[in-house]
Amino acid sequence: MKEGVARFWREIPQRYNFLGNVCSSCDRVFFPPREACPFCRRKSMGKMKEQYLSGHGEVISYTVIHVGPEDFEEQVPYPVAIIQLDEGPRITGQIVDCDPDDVKIGMKVESTFRKIQQDGCSGAIYYGYKFLKSHNSNK
Numbered sequence: 001m002k003e004g005v006a007r008f009w010r011e012i013p014q015r016y017n018f019l020g021n022v023c024s025s026c027d028r029v030f031f032p033p034r035e036a037c038p039f040c041r042r043k044s045m046g047k048m049k050e051q052y053l054s055g056h057g058e059v060i061s062y063t064v065i066h067v068g069p070e071d072f073e074e075q076v077p078y079p080v081a082i083i084q085l086d087e088g089p090r091i092t093g094q095i096v097d098c099d100p101d102d103v104k105i106g107m108k109v110e111s112t113f114r115k116i117q118q119d120g121c122s123g124a125i126y127y128g129y130k131f132l133k134s135h136n137s138n139k
């Protein structure tokens, strides 16, 4: 079972398209990529470099949505978490294939690419990625 899952993920090329960028002045990493570093704006103009992110991170905060917007109605309740990626950026994403009761602060997660959806209430766009509990997590 475990090996089957690993092979499955290796076969999804989009997994490697988690593209952010990094400021060459202060080394801060951004996702989604920014046109200019908000910390050293002018100095870093034209110095943003693309960087692929691992998509691995940790849950630092989460909430369980019980009343979803139209597109999500069939999925409630579902957890949405703020995830700190290993490279530094914090992003919001839905956690899938996980019981809402199993989500914990500090849980290791990894990105997976799913259908892009837009949250009609908050206007939040899930950029095609969602998160799964990391297979390597022992929490």
Ligand SMILES: [Zn+2]
Pocket (backbone or CB within 6 Å): 023, 024, 025, 026, 027, 028, 037, 038, 039, 040, 041, 044
């Ligand atoms: Zn910078």
